[in-house]
Amino acid sequence: MNKRLQRLDKKYIWHPFTQMQDWLREEPLIVREGKSSYIFDTAGKKYLDGVSSLWVNVHGHRKKIIDKALRDQLKLIAHSTFLGLTHKPAIELAEELIKIVPSGLAKVFYSDNGSTSVEIALKMSLQYWLHKGRHKKTKFIYFENSYHGDTIGSVSVGGIDLFHRLYRPLLFKSYRLSFSYARLKSVIIKHHRNIAALVIEPLIQGAAGMRLAPHGFLREIRSLCLRYQILLITDEVATGFGRTGKMFACEHEGVSPDIMCVGKGITGGYLPLAATLTTNRVYSAFLGKYKDKKTFFHGHSYTANPLACAAALANLKIFKKEKTLVELQPKIDQLRRGLEGFYKLKSVGEVRQLGFMVGIELVKDKRINAAYLQDDKIGIEVVKEARRRGAILRPLGNVIVLMPPLSISSVDLRKLLKITYQSIAAATNNS
Numbered sequence: 001m002n003k004r005l006q007r008l009d010k011k012y013i014w015h016p017f018t019q020m021q022d023w024l025r026e027e028p029l030i031v032r033e034g035k036s037s038y039i040f041d042t043a044g045k046k047y048l049d050g051v052s053s054l055w056v057n058v059h060g061h062r063k064k065i066i067d068k069a070l071r072d073q074l075k076l077i078a079h080s081t082f083l084g085l086t087h088k089p090a091i092e093l094a095e096e097l098i099k100i101v102p103s104g105l106a107k108v109f110y111s112d113n114g115s116t117s118v119e120i121a122l123k124m125s126l127q128y129w130l131h132k133g134r135h136k137k138t139k140f141i142y143f144e145n146s147y148h149g150d151t152i153g154s155v156s157v158g159g160i161d162l163f164h165r166l167y168r169p170l171l172f173k174s175y176r177l178s179f180s181y182a183r184l185k186s187v188i189i190k191h192h193r194n195i196a197a198l199v200i201e202p203l204i205q206g207a208a209g210m211r212l213a214p215h216g217f218l219r220e221i222r223s224l225c226l227r228y229q230i231l232l233i234t235d236e237v238a239t240g241f242g243r244t245g246k247m248f249a250c251e252h253e254g255v256s257p258d259i260m261c262v263g264k265g266i267t268g269g270y271l272p273l274a275a276t277l278t279t280n281r282v283y284s285a286f287l288g289k290y291k292d293k294k295t296f297f298h299g300h301s302y303t304a305n306p307l308a309c310a311a312a313l314a315n316l317k318i319f320k321k322e323k324t325l326v327e328l329q330p331k332i333d334q335l336r337r338g339l340e341g342f343y344k345l346k347s348v349g350e351v352r353q354l355g356f357m358v359g360i361e362l363v364k365d366k367r368i369n370a371a372y373l374q375d376d377k378i379g380i381e382v383v384k385e386a387r388r389r390g391a392i393l394r395p396l397g398n399v400i401v402l403m404p405p406l407s408i409s410s411v412d413l414r415k416l417l418k419i420t421y422q423s424i425a426a427a428t429n430n431s
């Protein structure tokens, strides 16, 4: 059965972010089931889910409360349109979300993936200024190394050359800046009349390899944006729902944005759902007579899918019931202490951590400042070693990411650290 599925996969499927020529040479792992922090393949081998199934899983796989919420919802309806109709799971979820997001955010616009939630934020901010009569405010500020998704709008505000440069002919121009406050301020002073919004991954750039922003940077940005009438969009698609140790990363610096994007962990990692939240101020600018054409012209077939909303509601219930964020704090410390040992390896450069988001940078030999090249594919080699040892990891170039489910037990966390350490040592010929 395994062989048959592998053959059919190779015959019919094109995988995301994957060099298919390599894929065709390898034996793909075929996932069969999941339980808590583990994934099982069709041959029955079990693996720790070290990256929460691409940063989405929160309370573990096959969580009873979420499973039940889905079964209950299935008895009612799996999907109905959100264009011109509404439903209970989406309404109740919106109410719950508004209770937990930074103050000031008051409206929820649903979609179905993180890229789209950013796309919506960009369109929303541009249209907001149009309704305010500020027709020149059409540009955006974004940051080097930022990642906001793979659709054309979100790629336009993406700063990772490997992923984004190729598509330049399709992209709109924006202001791309580094994390330099002085430079940011001077661009804003000079160009604010043309700038609709600034978009940022708060505190930590995930896909760039878990790069941390300078302490207090987000707070400084907030006040600049307020002073110069630029909307602040925080993309919490990766950081949201506890991943940084607080429910949302903005909370670390007491910042409340004008627009906030969430996705990934919103359903506990069960189903595709995202949301773009905003303030009453932004929302009211879209109110008017039908003929005024102030409607926000955006929506998807699966916007606010009832099953996904039911899963998200259950996800939030678990946060309360199991005190997920309280339980997480000692595990964040355990992770930090465990990572300290990694510096013993000469192939480990910087280790970056914010809560349960970790990036371990691999270098050839830090004693002589020798770096790996992207083409060395060292991250991929480490992942292969980890798989042999029973953990699923996914690298970002030469950075090994650790982002286990928030519910991982302390014992499994220790195991994950051990496997990661051994895999790095083995792949880099280190000890």
Ligand SMILES: Cc1ncc(COP(=O)(O)O)c(C=O)c1O
Binding pocket: 113, 114, 115, 116, 118, 147, 148, 149, 150, 201, 206, 207, 235, 236, 237, 238, 239, 263, 264
């Ligand atoms: C910060 C951030 N924004 C947006 C996205 C895109 O989300 P999706 O893959 O659901 O489109 C990601 C995905 O990794 C992300 O990390």
